Amino acid sequence: MRASYLTRRRLLATVVALLAALLVSIAATSLVGPVHASLRRALGPGGPSTPDYVIIVRTRLPRVLLGAVVGGSLSAAGAALQALLQNPLAEPHLLGVSSGAAVAGMVALIAGADPVSPLVPAAAFAGALGTMALVYLAARAHGRTTPHAILLVGVVCNAIAAAAIMLVNAIASYAQARGVLFWIMGALSTQSYALVALVAVYALAGLGWLVAHAQSLNLFAAGDEGAQQLGVDVEGARRSVFVAASLLVAAAVSVSGMIGFVGLIVPHLLRLVLGPDQRLLLPASFLGGAVFLVWADAAARTALGPAELPVGVVTALVGGPFFVFLLRRRLARTLP
Amino acid sequence: MRAACATLLVLATVGCAPVPSGAGGGPPARVVSLAPSLTEIVWALGAGERLVGVCAQCDYPPAVAALPRVGGYLAPSVEAVIGVRPDLVVVVPSPGNREAVRALERVGVRVLVVHDRTLDDLRASVRALAGALGLTAAGERLVADVDHGLAAVHARVAGLPARRVLLVVGHSPLVVAGAGTLQDELLTIAGGTNVAADAGQAWPQVAPELVVARAPEVIVDAAMGTEAGGHDLFAGLTTVPAVRDGRVVALRGDALFRAGPRVVEAAEALVRAIHPEAGG
Numbered sequence: 001m002r003a004s005y006l007t008r009r010r011l012l013a014t015v016v017a018l019l020a021a022l023l024v025s026i027a028a029t030s031l032v033g034p035v036h037a038s039l040r041r042a043l044g045p046g047g048p049s050t051p052d053y054v055i056i057v058r059t060r061l062p063r064v065l066l067g068a069v070v071g072g073s074l075s076a077a078g079a080a081l082q083a084l085l086q087n088p089l090a091e092p093h094l095l096g097v098s099s100g101a102a103v104a105g106m107v108a109l110i111a112g113a114d115p116v117s118p119l120v121p122a123a124a125f126a127g128a129l130g131t132m133a134l135v136y137l138a139a140r141a142h143g144r145t146t147p148h149a150i151l152l153v154g155v156v157c158n159a160i161a162a163a164a165i166m167l168v169n170a171i172a173s174y175a176q177a178r179g180v181l182f183w184i185m186g187a188l189s190t191q192s193y194a195l196v197a198l199v200a201v202y203a204l205a206g207l208g209w210l211v212a213h214a215q216s217l218n219l220f221a222a223g224d225e226g227a228q229q230l231g232v233d234v235e236g237a238r239r240s241v242f243v244a245a246s247l248l249v250a251a252a253v254s255v256s257g258m259i260g261f262v263g264l265i266v267p268h269l270l271r272l273v274l275g276p277d278q279r280l281l282l283p284a285s286f287l288g289g290a291v292f293l294v295w296a297d298a299a300a301r302t303a304l305g306p307a308e309l310p311v312g313v314v315t316a317l318v319g320g321p322f323f324v325f326l327l328r329r330r331l332a333r334t335l336p
Numbered sequence: 337m338r339a340a341c342a343t344l345l346v347l348a349t350v351g352c353a354p355v356p357s358g359a360g361g362g363p364p365a366r367v368v369s370l371a372p373s374l375t376e377i378v379w380a381l382g383a384g385e386r387l388v389g390v391c392a393q394c395d396y397p398p399a400v401a402a403l404p405r406v407g408g409y410l411a412p413s414v415e416a417v418i419g420v421r422p423d424l425v426v427v428v429p430s431p432g433n434r435e436a437v438r439a440l441e442r443v444g445v446r447v448l449v450v451h452d453r454t455l456d457d458l459r460a461s462v463r464a465l466a467g468a469l470g471l472t473a474a475g476e477r478l479v480a481d482v483d484h485g486l487a488a489v490h491a492r493v494a495g496l497p498a499r500r501v502l503l504v505v506g507h508s509p510l511v512v513a514g515a516g517t518l519q520d521e522l523l524t525i526a527g528g529t530n531v532a533a534d535a536g537q538a539w540p541q542v543a544p545e546l547v548v549a550r551a552p553e554v555i556v557d558a559a560m561g562t563e564a565g566g567h568d569l570f571a572g573l574t575t576v577p578a579v580r581d582g583r584v585v586a587l588r589g590d591a592l593f594r595a596g597p598r599v600v601e602a603a604e605a606l607v608r609a610i611h612p613e614a615g616g
Contacts, residue, residue, distance in 0.1 A: 034542070035549035051575045055545040058572045063543075114507060114559075117568070170408045171392060187509035191544065191572045306532065307540035308509070 006277045014280060018287035025291045026068060029298040030061050034306055058191055065196045066255065067188045067297045067311075068290035071262050073203045073252040075289020077245040078263030079270075079281050080210045083217040084241045085147040092249040092263035095150070095242075096157025100131025101253040103161045106180050110172055120183070121195075121254040128250030131157055136242060144235055146224075150242065188256050188297050188311055195255065202251045207286050209244040213237055214278035221276070259293070261315040265323040266292050272330055292319070363470030364424035364446070370412050371428040373452040375400055376596035377465055378426065381474050389420040396590070396598070407436075414439045424468060428452045452595035453538075455521050458482065461595070478597060485600030486525055489607055492614045493527030499610050501528035502552040502578070507559045507569055509541045518595050519558075526606035527614070528554065544573065553577045555584045556609050558592055585609040 031039060035055065042052040074092050081090040092098065104127020105120050113119040135157055139149035165184065169177045190196065210217075216237035219227040224234050252259075266289040267281065274280055293311070296318065300311040368389040369375040375394040378387060384399065389406040404420055407413030410432035417425060417440060425440055425447045427433060440447050448468050450461035459479050466475020501523055503513040513519040515533040523530055531550040532540060547555075547570070555570060555578040573579050587605055591598040607614055 033545050035545055037545070037549075049575065051548050051551070054573055054575050055548045059544040059548065120508075170411060177393075183508055187541070189509055189544070191569075301543045304536065304540075306535040306542060306546055307514075307537050308543055310509075310541070 006275075006280050011280050011283075014274065015283050015287065018284055018291070022068060022287050022291050022294070025294045026064050029294050030056060030064050032298045033060055033301055034308070062190050062193055062196055063188050063297070064294055065193075066190050066199065067293045069196065069200045069203050070188065070252045070256045070259065071266075071293025071296075072286040072290035073199075073206065073248040074259065074263040075266040075292070076207050076210060076282055076286040077248040077252075078289075079267035079278070079285040080213075080217060080241050080245045081263075082267055083220055083276075083278055084238060084245070085151055086220060086223075087147065087151065088268070089264075090151070091260075092245070092252070093258060093260060094158070095154040095246060095249070096131050096135050096161065097128045097154075097246045097249045098253045098258055099158045099161030099165075100134075101125065101128035101250060102184055102258060103127055103164050104130070105183065105254070106165060106168055109180050109183060110168060124254035125250050128246070128253060131161075132243065132246040132250070136239070145238060145242075147238075184257060187308075188259075188293075190255070199251050199255055203248060203286075206244050206248040206251070207282065210241060210248075211279065211282050213241050213244075214282055217241060217278040217282075218276075259312050259315060261312070261319050262289050262293055262296075265319045269323060269326060272326055364422075364468065366420065366422045366424070367469070368406055368417050368420060368422040368425045369394060369427075370406070370417075370425065370433065371409055371452060372396065372590070373458075373594040373596040374426045374428065374450065374461065374465065376594060376598060377458075377462055377478075378469070380478055380597040381462070381466055381469060381471050383469050383471060386469070388422060389417060396594075396596075408432075412436045418443060418445065424448060426450065426465060426468075454516070454518055454595065455486075455599065458518075458595040458599065482597060482600060486603055489600065489603040490525045490527075493607060493611050496527055496611050496614060498527055498529045499553045500531050500551070500577075501554045501556060501610055502531050502547060502550065504555060504557045504559050505539065506541075510544060510547075510569070511539055511541050511559075514538050514540045518599070519592060522592065522599060522603045522606055523556075523610070525603050526610050528606065528610045544569070548573050548576055551576055553581070553583065554610050555579070556587050556606065557584060558587045 033055065037052040037055040039056060041047070041050050042056045047053045077092045078090070081092065081095070082088060101124040105124035108120045108123035135150065135153045136145070139145045139153045169180065172180065216227070216232045219230045219232045222230060228234050267285045270281060270284050270288050274284055293315070296314040297311045299318070300309045300314045303309055365386055366388045367378060367383065367386045369378055369387060370391045372391065372394045375387070375390050376396055378384065379397055387400065387403055389404045390400050391409040391412060392405050392407060393409040394400050406416035406420060410430055412433055414436050422445060425445055427437060427447060427449055428451065429449050437447050437449065448464060450464050451457040452461060462478050463475050466472050466478070503519055503523055505511050505513060512532045513530065514535045514537050515530065517538050520530050520533060531552045532542065535542065570576065570579050570584050578584055587609060591602040592605070
């Protein structure tokens with residue numbers, strides 16, 4: 001199998017190619033939107049006072065960059081979790097971390113915070129961290145965790161959070177329920193480069209942490225005992241990866257709501273193409289997820305004309321069938 | 337097992353039998369309202385004392401606070417409704433309450449379903465409720481009051497040029513009022529032109545860049561939350577006339593979102609936001 005052997009050269013070539021694709025995507029999608037804006041007018045004489053400048057530089061570019069960071073974070077977290085939990089269905093929102101963020105964000109909204117104030121993402125982030133600690137502690141016995149326990153506790157946390165959201169919607173006032181509903185739907189929307197930079201630094205640190213554990217993640221495929229025999233500190237590595245992935249998800253969800261599917265299909269897609277080695281798959285998933293979400297969001301803001309689609313609709317509608325198509329091709333080749 | 341369940345169901349239904357389903361043929365005396373707009377209409381018709389239950393979101397007039405709550409606007413409790421023994425339940429159709437409405441009808445409770453999306457809906461629902469309550473004359477008076485009130489509001493802006501308006505209902509994502517909504521109608525009456533009327537949806541989610549392109553002269557921010565939030569959201573859009581001229585106006589309260597008698601108040605508030613020079 002050509003894809004399974006990783007050389008430094010292949011790693012570098014793949015990362016550079018994906019990075020180039022990401023830069024091209026960012027530049028291209030910054031020119032796409034529901035209204036036409038001319039880059040020439042924006043950068044021409046008197047640029048900053050033109051609507052074109054306000055559209056491209058103040059509203060579109062920060063949003064595109066945020067999409068790249070969020071897509072990368074969700075996708076890298078998904079790749080790591082699939083290896084950590086040895087479960088192909090693992091995805092970032094499965095751990096309960098996102099729903100913890102959603103509940104805390106909702107509480108902040110009900111308490112009167114505005115969805116665009118920094119209070120809501122801060123609350124969401126705190127909620128995500130709290131849930132992460134809760135899931136980890138609940139899934140632990142005698143100083144050990146198992147992938148099954150983490151998955152189950154995460155799923156239960158999701159169910160509890162979903163119920164809490166419905167509960168609050170049932171008792172909140174009409175206007176509050178409306179606000180919460182819109183917020184939970186999720187969207188990439190920011191005009192703040194500072195926020196993008198903050199999330200980006202955070203995401204890259206999380207990615208670095210994951211990549212540092214890539215070799216351990218590879219060895220998890222041999223099972224807990226196998227990995228132990230191969231010299232992996234199974235519990236330590238599991239805790240590290242769980243925390244790093246959760247932090248990535250927490251940052252992404254607190255600024256964008258629950259965008260689904262990116263963390264599931266992009267890692268799988270890249271695994272089909274590049275092979276399962278996490279040393280390559282993790283950075284590739286980050287860059288691939290960034291490219292995917294940047295384009296999905298470009299489609300979301302142009303598909304319906306003046307009105308936008310929730311970006312999650314696009315990621316699932318476009319990503320799902322494409323993924324099944326790739327899987328079918330792979331099956332046709334590998335099964336006799 | 338199934339037989340046992342059926343028996344239980346029958347028993348349960350029989351147990352609730354003493355529901356006076358309009359017995360005697362007189363107008364209903366025990367009314368449950370399952371929507372904030374309908375509660376306001378029943379009250380404005382002078383039948384407030386006949387209300388024996390309201391939805392959790394019904395909060396106007398303040399006197400309804402003392403009434404029993406029979407579940408949420410979107411998910412009423414069948415048991416709680418039956419428990420206050422109504423002879424009329426008034427409700428707005430929604431996917432969440434369809435089953436509850438069917439269950440109420442099955443046990444013989446009279447249910448009146450009316451719409452509350454537009455001003456025409458408001459007129460029709462006032463007349464329907466008034467008819468059902470035996471208050472036809474009061475219904476016609478209320479419709480005339482609302483129409484006169486709206487006409488008076490419109491008269492104040494009659495000589496003024498219509499301003500381009502964006503009506504914001506959600507901040508993140510940015511959601512605005514489109515065509516075909518009560519809010520679009522009220523905005524037009526208040527001397528505005530909805531810049532999102534062509535978005536093809538009642539509540540379109542739009543990109544901030546659309547706000548830049550449509551360049552509204554007034555942004556009415558009716559989203560929940562603080563005024564500071566709205567300012568953060570639009571402050572960078574410096575080429576938009578509303579931002580440049582300081583006409584981003586926060587509008588609070590639920591009157592704008594209810595097809596009830598307070599639409600006149602809502603229209604007045606919109607005039608203050610869109611045409612402050614019209615006075616009042």
